[in-house]
Amino acid sequence: MIFSKSCSFLGLYLVIVACLVLQCCAYANQTSTTLVVDASKSGRQIPDTLFGIFFEEINHAGAGGLWAELVNNRGFEAGGTQVPSNIAPWTIVGQESAILLQTELSSCFERNKVALRMDVLCDNCPSDGVGVSNPGFWGMNIVQGNKYKIVFFVRSEGPLYMTVSFRKTEGGGILASSNIDASESEVSKWKRIETTLVADTSSSNSSLYLTTTKKGVILLDQVSAMPLDTYKGHGFRGDLVNMLLELKPTFFRFPGQTLRNAFRWKDSVGPWEERPGHFGDVWSYWTDEGFGYFEGLQLAEDIGARPLWEALDGIEFARGEATSKWGSLRASMGHPKPFDLKYVAIGNED
Numbered sequence: 001m002i003f004s005k006s007c008s009f010l011g012l013y014l015v016i017v018a019c020l021v022l023q024c025c026a027y028a029n030q031t032s033t034t035l036v037v038d039a040s041k042s043g044r045q046i047p048d049t050l051f052g053i054f055f056e057e058i059n060h061a062g063a064g065g066l067w068a069e070l071v072n073n074r075g076f077e078a079g080g081t082q083v084p085s086n087i088a089p090w091t092i093v094g095q096e097s098a099i100l101l102q103t104e105l106s107s108c109f110e111r112n113k114v115a116l117r118m119d120v121l122c123d124n125c126p127s128d129g130v131g132v133s134n135p136g137f138w139g140m141n142i143v144q145g146n147k148y149k150i151v152f153f154v155r156s157e158g159p160l161y162m163t164v165s166f167r168k169t170e171g172g173g174i175l176a177s178s179n180i181d182a183s184e185s186e187v188s189k190w191k192r193i194e195t196t197l198v199a200d201t202s203s204s205n206s207s208l209y210l211t212t213t214k215k216g217v218i219l220l221d222q223v224s225a226m227p228l229d230t231y232k233g234h235g236f237r238g239d240l241v242n243m244l245l246e247l248k249p250t251f252f253r254f255p256g257q258t259l260r261n262a263f264r265w266k267d268s269v270g271p272w273e274e275r276p277g278h279f280g281d282v283w284s285y286w287t288d289e290g291f292g293y294f295e296g297l298q299l300a301e302d303i304g305a306r307p308l309w310e311a312l313d314g315i316e317f318a319r320g321e322a323t324s325k326w327g328s329l330r331a332s333m334g335h336p337k338p339f340d341l342k343y344v345a346i347g348n349e350d
């Protein structure tokens with residue numbers, strides 16, 4: 001029964017292919033062609049390991065897609081290293097007479113020097129604050145009851161009074177909010193701030209706001225907003241990873257990309273805030289590299305697929321002992337056991 005069904009499927013398929021071929025020829029020329037397919041013999045067996053996922057940072061497959069980071073242009077680096085630079089998609093909150101925004105090369109991170117400087121000029125600032133907001137990729141999807149981990153780096157001349165909130169992009173209604181206060185001595189040098197926001201309401205078109213009501217100078221860098229409920233807590237969107245699981249892939253091939261807009265794996269490992277990020281000039285957008293080489297290996301492991309990697313010198317990072325040079329960096333990121341990397345692709349799409 002099953003056999004005859006699959007046979008008739010094959011038959012139908014061949015008829016369609018033959019029709020297409022014939023029609024095509026008929027248009028090009030009036031002569032007819034006969035295509036004979038001998039389906040009685042099976043071809044070479046296709047190995048099980050040949051069915052998998054081909055991932056590439058195209059059209060926001062990673063940044064704004066699988067990778068759950070909500071902030072777009074987290075480190076203010078997307079506008080380039082000539083300062084002052086464009087900070088899009090960040091926008092100003094408040095009147096331009098109340099706050100001046102500019103970028104400068106004063107970050108505490110060596111490989112991504114651009115930081116944002118906010119000169120807050122108002123003596124009587126509006127009660128809902130002035131500052132900056134980020135709409136994410138297409139408006140952040142904030143879900144009632146969900147928790148979000150906010151991390152950013154800050155420096156201030158004077159004590160710090162800030163509010164971190166999610167607000168509706170349209171209308172500005174507050175969905176979640178947290179106050180961050182620190183004394184002058186705590187923030188006179190760069191300081192890492194972490195807080196959790198819990199959404200009171202949902203909105204699929206939200207923005208992250210960093211605001212203050214006090215005059216002064218505040219510097220910001222590496223602002224991240226991550227949902228806490230990512231797949232296995234590893235930073236990938238659970239709804240999309242579940243779709244990948246349904247494909248039952250045996251391998252996960254990444255990162256793709258050509259030499260011109262290459263992904264440099266050494267720039268994509270270690271603490272996320274220290275990664276330089278890169279501009280993919282073929283697809284014309286910036287990625288902060290939160291989804292780097294480690295995260296790709298982790299995702300492959302989480303979905304039970306073998307990673308398929310493209311660069312020779314990344315092999316030790318994936319497979320080396322925790323005591324080896326690159327294996328020890330992987331261990332410091334929380335995975336002392338080698339990943340199951342067995343395949344290496346040479347070139348792109350070969």
Ligand SMILES: *[C@@H]1O[C@H](CO)[C@@H](O)[C@H](O)[C@H]1NC(C)=O
Pocket residue numbers: 028029030031
């Ligand atoms: C179309 O048919 C003519 C006459 O049989 C032949 O000379 C010509 O090469 C054919 N053209 C194509 C595109 O097959």
Ligand SMILES: *[C@@H]1O[C@H](CO)[C@@H](O)[C@H](O)[C@H]1NC(C)=O
Pocket residue numbers: 138139169170205
């Ligand atoms: C989100 O809100 C902004 C600001 O009003 C608007 O320009 C944009 O089109 C909205 N996006 C969606 C997906 O509705």
